[in-house]
Amino acid sequence: MSAKPKIIHRRLAAETRIFRIEALDLLFANGNRRTFERILGGTDSVVIVALADAQTVLLAREYAAGMDRYELGLPKGVVDVGEDPLAAAHRELREEIGMGARELHLIHSLSLAPGYIKHTSHLVLARDLYPDAAEGDEPEPIEVVPWPLAGLDALLAREDFTEARSIAALFLARRWLASQPGGAAAT
């Protein structure tokens, strides 16, 4: 196991309204030097597994500009500066799905592409939901799609359910649920 490379110099390579890209001059333990770039992904985000009941997760279908298509995935959003991840999950749930939750659990934290993006997504499981909509900033209403947790194969076969974070989150949530007292075996 090597000692971590030293960051000799860092500079802002580009900045847009949303993104910042940083260039890092690195000195590796073996003497090699490289310049790597990374995207500074802003504050953390939350990805929410919202259970309408013990067998049903609520998916969100919305326009995904990166891929220029509608994508089915888990509700997600940015953690505001100083905001607690669970509070952020609750806010996003109200804005995107129109539901509040009496129970919220932080069950995992994920990186996106650790080689070149500085960003952490917190995976939150929400249950015991109740209607409680809040105004979001979405350009059009998000379509909420209830999906049976047992129907993961059919979901994975869809061409519009592709996001690694959503896929990882559903598997992790099923394991977490199975590990709870009275939980069924994960499959």
Place this chain on the structure above:
Amino acid sequence: MSAKPKIIHRRLAAETRIFRIEALDLLFANGNRRTFERILGGTDSVVIVALADAQTVLLAREYAAGMDRYELGLPKGVVDVGEDPLAAAHRELREEIGMGARELHLIHSLSLAPGYIKHTSHLVLARDLYPDAAEGDEPEPIEVVPWPLAGLDALLAREDFTEARSIAALFLARRWLASQPGGAAAT
């Protein structure tokens, strides 16, 4: 289900040595206009589940500049222009792990963050490996870490195994293996 937003105008918002960021002026079906930005993630990538034997996956431990730490994950790399994903996976396997594979299967395709990154990662399962190293462009040798497929809980508990793509890939590979003739039940 709405009609897809129209892209009214697109322009390059920033360009660095590695990344390009595009701004899209969008007109939604309900008349709302928004400017979204997206990162153009270049060509596709491959993420490789390389099986040393039926019970063991080969992980790669390398410096991840995005998070500025060493990360344990699956071997991965860029698909060169015009290159087949399976050929790219084989090349990366030789460069990063020092092994060739007699069997390569494309088992899934993943998006990274479809809302703001245009990028697809192809998940390739490799088995029937044999020693066959190729020179890569890594700044230091990648540490290869064999890990038992049955030891997923211990892997998920580690603070340096966080990438959503790696986590999704291991779950998907286990399901794929279980679906093969003679495969064990996925857990």
